[in-house]
Amino acid sequence: MELQKNKHDKQDKVDSEPKRRRGAVKATCAFSGYEKMMTMRDEVLASVRDIEQLVQHGRDTHTCPYYSTRLAIPAAQVVVLPYQSLLHAATRKASGIKLKDQIVIIDEAHNLGDTITALHSSEVNGAQLCRAHSQLSQYCERYRSRLKAKNLMYIKQILFVLEGLVRTLGGKVGLNPVTQSTQSGTELLTINDFLFRAQIDNINLFKVQRYLEKSLISRKLFGFSEKYEGSGVSTHTSSMNKENRRTEGLGRFLQGLQSKATAPVEYQGSEEDRPIMASPMMLVESFLFALSSANKDGRVVMEKQACLAQSSVKFLMLNAAVHFAQVLQECRAVVIAGGTMQPVSDFKEQLLLSAGAHKERIAEFSCGHVIPPENILPIILCTGPSGQELEFTFQTRDRPQMMEETGRVLSNLCNVVPGGVVCFFPSYEYERRILGHWESNGVLQRLAAKKKIFQEPKKASQVERVLSEYSRCIQRCSNTGGGQSGALLFSVVGGKMSEGINFSDDLGRCIVMVGMPYPNIKSPELQEKMAYLDKHMPHVDGRSPGKALIENLCMKAVNQSIGRAIRHRDDYACIVLCDRRYARTGTLQKLPEWIRSSTRTHSNFGPAFAGIRKFFLEKRRTQH
Secondary structure, three states, X not given: OHHHHHHHHHHHHHHXXXXXXXXXXXXXXXXXXXXXXXHHHHHHHHOOOOHHHHHHHHHHHOOOHHHHHHHHHHHOOOOOOOHHHHHOHHHHHHXXXXXXXXXXXXXXXHHHHHHHHHHOOEEEEHHHHHHHHHHHHHHHHHOOXXXXXXHHHHHHHXXXXXXXXXXXXXXXXXXXXXXXXXXXXXXXXXXXXXXXXXXXXXXXXXXXXXXXHHHXXXXXXXXXXXXXXXOOEOOOOOOOOHHHHHHHHHHHHHHHHHHHHHOOOOOOOOHHHOOOOOOOHHHHHHHHHHHOOOHHHEEEEEEXXXXXXXXXXXXXXXXXXXXXXXXXXXXXXXXXXXXXXOOOHHHXXXXXXXXXXXXXXXXXXXXXXXXXXXXXXXXXXXXXXXXXXXXXXXXXOOOHHHHHHHHHHHHHHHHHOOEEEEEEEOOHHHHHHHXXXXXXXXXXXXXXXXXXXXXXXXXXXXXXXXXXXXXXXXXXXXXXXXXXXXXXXXXXXXXXXXXXXXXXXXXXXXXXXXXXXXXOOOOHHHHHHHHHHHHHOOOEOOEOXXXXXXXXXXXXXXXXXXXXXXXXXXXXXXXXXXXXXXXXXXXXXXXXXXXXXXXXXXXXXXXXXXXXXXXXXXXXXXXX
16 A cells, blocks of 8 residues: 555656746748848958858858848949849849849850750659659658648649659669669650650649748758658668568669679769659759740650660750749840850840841950961861861771871871870760770870870879870970980860860870861750750751751850860960861851961861971970
8 A cells, every 4th residue: 555655646746846848949040140141241351252251151150151242232333243143033133132233244154055954854764763753752741731722732742743754764663763664765745745755734734833842841851851861761762562662672782782783983982872862852952943944945865774764754845945044134234254165146146136136236356366366377178188078977087097197196296296195086985986996096105105095084083194294294304315305195075174274385285186086966955955956946048947956056066165275374385176077167167266267278287287386386486
């Protein structure tokens, strides 16, 4: 009895005590004090600072530099911002950028059209679609009792859309996308046809879009997956039954072993091991927004691979002008500037006139280069040392005699050019083939005897190291002399060294362009772009806009590559274009004026070689 009495006494004591309720936890950023941000805003406006200085000042004052500079935008006279913050309407709105009556200067605008197209295109793969469906369905189950009926309806609609998208790729949600096999192939569809194919044409995507924007469901899923990962909620793909759950991990393990044995050098590991977005719904949201574009302005590319995880659906934006129109309409003036803007015809037709700009509003201004004409020697080489005609077409470029003639051209140039020679190939694949041929017949050994050979790395992280070694080698050869007279760098047009890298002074005394870097004409996306231009753009001089696009893409890439040399007033260099097609009038006109005015076309190699030798002898004489 005494024991029972004591037991009940303890229980009564516990019951009499008030229960302690856990209050709401408020998470605030230590750097977000309003008064401190207003103070930093004024300091930002008082003097010009770069990003590193702003970050350091924020650390010193314990203030957020990002939001402080955001607060400074309305009072600022000059605002520097990346392409996306200007050209993407949603990002522009979120950043508080107002264009009304502003003057906008777009620098490095040679890729403006491609940038707008890329910003408004969207791609999502099968693994991301399955992961998004899994996370959203688990989110719905966990919070079903708290969700309003309307929100629940929209979530079910999004789940239905995700099921339809996975179905178009030949897969099923709820199963591991890595183990689901699909039939390989690429197909292009209009937006309407794709919606019918996915059986989601009865869904009002505009209402779904508004729900996604207002509910911030993508952000909520991001937090949901972070919070519950490892606690019973799958952030990858859900499985329909226990058997699937048991084999899913084994499947990933075996896939990883197989991938590690066959993966390319750039990345060792399986698809599952790659860093993934915690909320793939953000990518899905971007894709659904893209599907709300006008039917004629874009296409959907369905690319099916061996397994569902690697298959993808991509929205391809064809009409960049529709997104650039708002910038042109609101701004007082738009300055499109760049060092190598030629050819400019596609800018005017595809971005300005198509966006509603009147011809009288468009003014062109082009100024010459700072260097004197005698400091540059551009040469179009039609034949090699043995008389072999240089025309690197798809049919002729792989012929042994063409590759060997190119090697003889380079060998002769390395004999007379001091310092560095940069040789651009049209593609990585052609670079691999021609270097392999040269290695087998001794051309590389002969070149290496004259200049140390470097090759553009495939990993971006290694570019700095290769450039540093290339620079040191040239400097060492210049100071000590010896057998080698410098270095030879093999690079690729459109690669990591064709833009943004400066080969000034001895780093680039000669730029060699092997062939013409035309894009892959068999690409379904490029073919669709050409068809769109042929249908909606005017034919100039009887020439189709689609064919003009191919030529312009090629020459823009050439101009960017050869523009890596000659970086200041006293610099000098020789530019050798190894392909007789550069001599065509239409092609020649697409070179920058400062290069075109000095360009010489040589049908025979002898006079061209004599001119190059004389050019460098004179420069050596004037320097000493």
